[in-house]
């Protein structure tokens with residue numbers, strides 16, 4: 001089973017509006033509210049690919065209950081740790097071809113909750129073949145909290161895929177316990193190394209050879225319509241993808257993580273791992289709804305993805 005962890009899930013509210021005007025009343029009709037958070041997208045995509053998946057993390061209050069109910073409607077198994085605070089709302093106002101977002105910070109986790117979650121997590125991981133950690137940490141948790149979770153996983157020989165950015169990622173890179181795979185996108189990689197990244201084989205090879213990534217078996221740089229570049233131990237791969245009609249690429253990175261998780265849990269070849277992840281990222285980009293993949297188009301896409309050792 002794959003366990004997908006979301007530490008700060010949300011209720012994602014979408015307000016589509018013809019016009020959005022500041023400093024006055026705006027009325028909205030077709031409101032949608034869904035359970036959101038990067039790890040929940042990973043769980044959704046895994047569920048659609050028929051993988052066995054459990055969604056977990058921290059939730060609280062009636063918005064937490066809403067998140068659980070939504071997952072149940074979709075038939076996704078879940079087991080969350082209950083906190084006292086209230087899970088957050090994230091609002092996207094879609095207006096005049098623009099997207100204005102209002103993202104609540106979410107609950108502040110107490111020291112006691114942080115400690116108790118570690119115990120809960122230690123039990124939880126017994127059932128896992130592999131775990132994914134996606135997204136930011138809620139307030140109150142230390143920047144090294146993912147590093148602590150990875151330490152617990154490594155003690156039990158459980159592989160982890162980590163998809164986060166900023167200080168939480170830097171902390172993990174500075175610690176002894178490493179995830180099996182990280183997937184920075186181009187911007188996240190640039191933030192990590194402190195300078196812009198050029199998409200060239202030479203430059204990417206150079207960057208991924210940095211001691212920053214020592215002992216991380218897989219580093220995959222996802223590059224949107226330009227596919228991906230990967231390092232597996234000492235082997236480098238360029239992943240070239242066909243041009244596709246894109247409807248909404250939000251969540252493509254999460255779909256890619258789902259693909260990597262499924263293939264890695266099944267010990268597939270490097271080529272299959274990279275093709276599967278990229279195909280699911282592309283399928284997500286071809287749908288309006290985040291975390292939706294139409295598996296009927298899967299084989300057609302996979303056949304057009306090229307993985308070249310470089």
Ligand code: ADP
Pocket residue numbers: 185222223224225226227228241244246249250251252253254256277278279280281282285
């Ligand atoms: P993130 O969502 O984490 O920023 P990316 O945007 O790099 O990640 O998307 C992950 C993967 O999804 C890409 O490597 C690619 O395979 C696919 N993808 C994303 N955007 C597009 C796009 N516009 N066209 C084709 N494929 C895409």
